Amino acid sequence: MVAALARASYRTRHRVCPACGRDNAAVDPGPYSKGEWQVKTCRGCGFVYLENAPVYDDLATTHAWEKSAPAEGALRRAESPVLQGLSKGTRFRLHWFKRTRLAKLAARYVPPGLVVDVGCGDGWQIANLPGDYVRCGIEISQDMAARARANLEPRGGFVVTAPAAEGLRSVPAGRFSGVVMRSFLEHDSEPRATLAGVARALRPGGAAIIKVPNYASLNRLAMGKRWCGFRWPDHVNYFTPRSLARMVRNEGLVVARFGLVDHLPTSDNMWMVAGKPVAGKPVAGRP
Numbered sequence: 121m122v123a124a125l126a127r128a129s130y131r132t133r134h135r136v137c138p139a140c141g142r143d144n145a146a147v148d149p150g151p152y153s154k155g156e157w158q159v160k161t162c163r164g165c166g167f168v169y170l171e172n173a174p175v176y177d178d179l180a181t182t183h184a185w186e187k188s189a190p191a192e193g194a195l196r197r198a199e200s201p202v203l204q205g206l207s208k209g210t211r212f213r214l215h216w217f218k219r220t221r222l223a224k225l226a227a228r229y230v231p232p233g234l235v236v237d238v239g240c241g242d243g244w245q246i247a248n249l250p251g252d253y254v255r256c257g258i259e260i261s262q263d264m265a266a267r268a269r270a271n272l273e274p275r276g277g278f279v280v281t282a283p284a285a286e287g288l289r290s291v292p293a294g295r296f297s298g299v300v301m302r303s304f305l306e307h308d309s310e311p312r313a314t315l316a317g318v319a320r321a322l323r324p325g326g327a328a329i330i331k332v333p334n335y336a337s338l339n340r341l342a343m344g345k346r347w348c349g350f351r352w353p354d355h356v357n358y359f360t361p362r363s364l365a366r367m368v369r370n371e372g373l374v375v376a377r378f379g380l381v382d383h384l385p386t387s388d389n390m391w392m393v394a395g396k397p398v399a400g401k402p403v404a405g406r407p
């Protein structure tokens with residue numbers, strides 16, 4: 121069954137450390153590598169990442185997420201039916217919680233105006249976000265972008281079909297009240313360029329809501345390679361609270377909210393609000 125579900129082969133490209141730029145080609149693959157997928161720990165800064173990532177052109181069509189995700193789920197069920205069954209139940213509950221949390225964070229930190237969902241899929245997430253927003257999206261998959269366009273354009277928004285960094289560079293600078301990156305940055309081969317694009321796109325006082333798996337979670341330590349945050353080759357960056365905060369700051373954003381409750385070691389995920397300061401002052405939540 122597993123063999124029948126095997127994917128077509130990927131074209132890959134070599135990545136240097138996406139956090140500090142060091143080339144770790146000479147470093148042995150770490151214990152979280154799988155098959156051809158080499159997960160490395162940077163010798164320079166300690167960041168954990170997939171060194172051979174699929175090329176973007178393939179993500180636009182052949183290996184678009186909406187095609188690979190069902191295959192991944194089927195593979196996981198075949199490999200570990202009991203664990204996957206438990207995880208599915210947990211995911212259902214977390215799903216409800218996550219949507220509520222995104223809406224709450226947006227209501228508090230994102231002023232009315234233009235909001236863009238990076239990796240918007242078919243646009244359902246941004247379409248359902250409560251608030252007085254003009255909803256836009258950036259999506260690499262051509263099929264999903266077409267669906268997002270059908271969802272968002274009638275409401276006045278627009279959708280860019282491009283990798284995140286390229287899409288963010290193409291939108292008007294300094295115009296967006298908010299950026300949503302929920303379960304996105306772990307997929308992005310160029311997270312620094314994307315965060316720089318976020319800093320460019322946001323207007324002063326605007327904020328980005330970021331949710332990524334927490335590599336520093338206790339569950340990762342306990343589950344090892346079976347941790348739900350590992351997905352080969354879909355996840356290419358494994359952030360800790362420290363590395364996420366450092367990267368956000370390095371690209372010109374400020375950390376507006378990232379308390380312990382947002383990155384509990386008992387949670388598999390973490391949430392951050394990163395803002396663009398007004399005249400050098402940190403972003404503050406609205407009362």
Ligand SMILES: [Zn+2]
Nearest residue numbers: 137140162165
């Ligand atoms: Zn590094």
